[in-house]
Amino acid sequence: QQQVKQSPQSLIVQKGGISIINCAYENTAFDYFPWYQQFPGKGPALLIAIRPDVSEKKEGRFTISFNKSAKQFSLHIMDSQPGDSATYFCAARGVNYGGSQGNLIFGKGTKLSVKP
Amino acid sequence: GAGVSQSPSNKVTEKGKDVELRCDPISGHTALYWYRQRLGQGLEFLIYFQGNSAPDKSGLPSDRFSAERTGESVSTLTIQRTQQEDSAVYLCASSLVVNQPQHFGDGTRLSIL
Structure with missing residues (x-):
């Protein structure tokens, strides 16, 4: 089973x-790495995403860093605010000979609390 | 509507009963996905539909689970003979096509007594 930790x-x-x-x-057969933000009682909302041919992507206060050789990627939230308090999920989408697979494989989530 | 709509938002039922969950995708989205989220866990893929192609059912945990989609619109996820371990939030997502970003509904919280 493919896993994202x-x-x-x-x-x-x-x-x-x-x-x-x-x-x-x-x-190694992943072609897309999104991050989702989820508030209690709500569905996950797409925050930012990256493809493996790019090492970094920045959108406002949110940055994804991607290390293909280490098979690692990370989310950085700069100037964190109390409103950022939520659960964050990383995910990856597989590929096969037919192209991109449909489903995302999710990590187990990180509960972020930003203290005022 | 503007987003993915799921109903009911909450469902409580007795063990052994069948349940049907509904998903209305974003208009024009040809791909539709079902995921399950157990308490404190990540999302677990169940099934996805892409246009008129055969659905990818590889994530369905048992033959008690099934899903249908009418054309490129509404989908229903059916769980037969529910068990307590089926208690979870069932999330639906849609995307324009299969390799485009997925947009989620707020889910159906299913509780099996």
Whole structure:
């Protein structure tokens, strides 16, 4: 079973600090790595995504860093705010000879709390 | 509507009963996915539909689970003879086509007594 391993399970950061969440994958046949943000009682919302031909992608306060050789990618949230408090999931989409597979494989999530 | 709509938002039923969960994807989205999220866990893929192609059922955990989709619109996920381990949030997502970003609904919280 292809797996995506996410850490830490929970994270507490002071307002204005940097939140860093890490993911590692075990299979090279992935072509897309999104991050989702989920608030209680809501579905996951796409935050930012990267493809393996790029080492970094930045959108506002959110940055994905991707290390293809190490099979690792991480989410950095700069200037963290209390409103960023949520659960964050990394994911990966597989490929096969027919092209991209449909389903995403998710990490187990990181519960982020940003203290005021 | 603007987003993926799921109903009911909550469902409580007795062990052994059948349940049917509904998903209305974003209009124009040809791909539709079902995931299961157990308490405190990540999302677990169940099944996805892409246009008129045969669905990918590789994630369905047992033959008690099935799903249908009418054309490129509504989908229903059916769980027969529910068990307590089926308690979870069932999430539906849709995308324009299979290799485009997936947009999720808020899920159906299923509780089996």
